[in-house]
Amino acid sequence: MRLLQQGRYASMVVAVGFAVFAFSVLAMRVIVAAGKVAPRVEYGGGGTLLRPDPTVDRISLIGLLAALATLLLYGVVASFGIAGLPGLAGDQRWLGLASIAAAILGLPSLRRVAGQRGMSYLRLTAAGYEYSDAWSRTETEWDELSDISDRPTHKPWLLIAGSTYLTTSDGRSRTLASDWYTPGGRAVRKLVRFYWWHPECRGELTDARAARRLADPW
Known part of the structure; x- marks a missing residue:
């Protein structure tokens, strides 16, 4: 004033x-x-797309x-x-x-x-995942992943509550703001980990089954 x-x-x-x-x-x-x-959540032949x-x-x-x-x-x-x-x-x-x-x-x-068309998105496909935010974009195959956690593997002081840390076999880590998607980011983290561990279920990513898993995380 x-x-x-x-x-x-x-x-x-x-x-x-x-x-x-x-x-x-x-x-x-x-x-x-x-x-x-x-x-x-959107899904189709290109996989399951999650937006915040x-x-x-x-x-x-x-x-x-x-x-x-x-x-x-x-x-x-x-x-x-x-x-x-x-x-x-x-x-x-x-x-x-x-x-x-x-x-x-x-x-x-x-x-x-x-x-x-937004601040970020996460796309899950049979081949891997694609994550993009306002600053960068990454595309990773499932076989390249070595860890999915709620805390950074190598730099614990960089912990951001509610985030998911995706670490590849070469030691690189990508931070996913998963709590923008689901409460505490837990359901997103569990969904990504499930399809990492269960390649036989990745066909679900082209239809509504992955969306149902996210809504009611078994």
Whole structure:
């Protein structure tokens, strides 16, 4: 309100943008922690496709858009000395340039999110799994997996509650935000582990049987 009264409109927009980002992260984490999530499931000849809970997906997208737009706006106004973040004293031009760089580095994420129609997805097929989020995509065959766990194999200090860690035989690990899909990520983790252990059942991935397993995890 003080920024509005002082006519510092650019600074006010920047502050609101960062607030929207912070609120979206908080809201998403509250929903996930409460377990109020349900996946969207599609299946067919290409396998079973899982998408995160739609509310979590939308809130996360809003947060990403708010973050990138605010970083870019702040970078421009701070670089030219037009405005700055309230509470930060001194010349903020260097911070503005860093914000522009961060926004530019984040732009490919928007393209990826638009292409995959959401913040992430997990596809299970007879050959393996494909996981993509806003930052990267990986495709792995079942035979390449060496471990599926709720904690990282080699770096326990990187534990993120609710995540699933998929480790391949060469030691690489991929973190799946499985709690965006099902409460605590447990049902997703159990489903992936089941089809890893039971190749004779992977034919289920082309019809509704895998979706039923996910909804009622045996």
